[in-house]
């Protein structure tokens with residue numbers, strides 16, 4: 001097997017991937033702040049991370065992944081105060097909608113979803129270690145990280161600290177800072193805000209410390225891969241490194257992978273432009289979830305992705321080419337033919353697909369390999385499908401779909417907004433083919449077609465007047 005390579009943001013170079021433990025990967029991915037519906041920019045990052053997770057498994061690694069849920073934070077507190085509910089009541093529906101959105105796009109559940117509010121003790125313990133080692137200081141009721149004490153601060157982002165010093169405004173609740181660059185680890189309590197007891201008095205944790213404390217708890221002091229959107233690279237990930245490595249005296253993560261921004265119609269997403277689409281906005285317009293996943297996965301994660309409705313329609317057409325081939329494949333009789341060259345085409349596809357993913361998760365090239373294969377299989381169907389072809393092609397596509405999760409319309413047919421699945425004409429043709437098979441007493445073929453229909457969510461009823469069908 002060819003080695004898997006990733007572009008490591010730490011050091012900014014392509015590197016061969018080797019996990020700490022053989023065949024096991026510890027993966028940390030920064031999760032959502034649960035105060036609103038996530039937008040498609042967030043979804044792009046979560047789909048990139050899902051493809052990464054699935055790719056690691058595709059190459060034989062077991063994955064242990066943790067994704068934090070930020071459920072205490074300035075925006076959450078302000079919104080909960082306004083709604084006159086406590087933060088748990090405020091965040092609960094947003095946590096639910098987050099998981100619904102991921103499920104609708106077939107993003108796999110990961111092993112751990114730790115919540116900030118349930119790990120305050122771990123954060124306090126880490127802050128105490130930073131204070132004891134001189135990396136942090138108390139000011140008023142808060143605790144700050146002292147950047148001047150951390151000699152390799154900035155190694156991830158390559159940030160020019162003098163610019164940070166000049167550019168950064170000191171926030172009113174951070175007047176106690178000794179240096180404008182320092183960042184808060186613990187915020188002293190304010191009237192009406194949620195608070196936890198600590199050695200420095202009541203208060204709440206800063207944002208950055210939660211990922212440092214929770215990644216250590218679930219993955220250990222040093223783990224393999226840390227991911228996020230490129231907007232998290234500075235200051236969030238830089239500060240995570242500063243905290244964890246100063247507290248633990250060892251590297252935090254060995255590989256850092258960042259997905260690029262998503263723009264909409266060439267513009268940055270913003271509330272004022274009204275282009276901060278959520279998944280719900282798109283599904284409400286009748287756009288299929290499957291096409292959305294396809295589009296978000298189709299561009300290499302380190303390239304900006306410009307989201308447009310035209311591209312979404314194009315994604316739907318690309319998927320239809322796959323569906324049409326699979327439909328033809330399912331109905332074409334196998335006969336004596338050139339099965340050696342079909343095997344070769346399938347092998348070529350599987351090799352090209354794996355090589356693309358091993359090359360820094362090049363999903364664009366992996367999809368390119370899929371369409372080359374689709375084209376080749378259509379050629380075989382045109383000239384006579386050899387024995388064993390159907391099973392060979394399906395097995396190759398199924399293996400690829402363990403990573404992409406878009407190639408099988410049947411897998412999406414259950415969701416009402418799926419839109420993929422079989423068209424009415426395709427179902428009619430299948431039902432007719434099944435009736436023909438039954439009439440010629442080819443019951444095995446008839447059953448196969450029935451199974452295919454039922455996988456696509458179609459129920460067939462046999463009546464004295466012939467077969468009828470309906471969508472389940």
Ligand SMILES: [Zn+2]
Pocket residue numbers: 029030031211236240
């Ligand atoms: Zn984080």
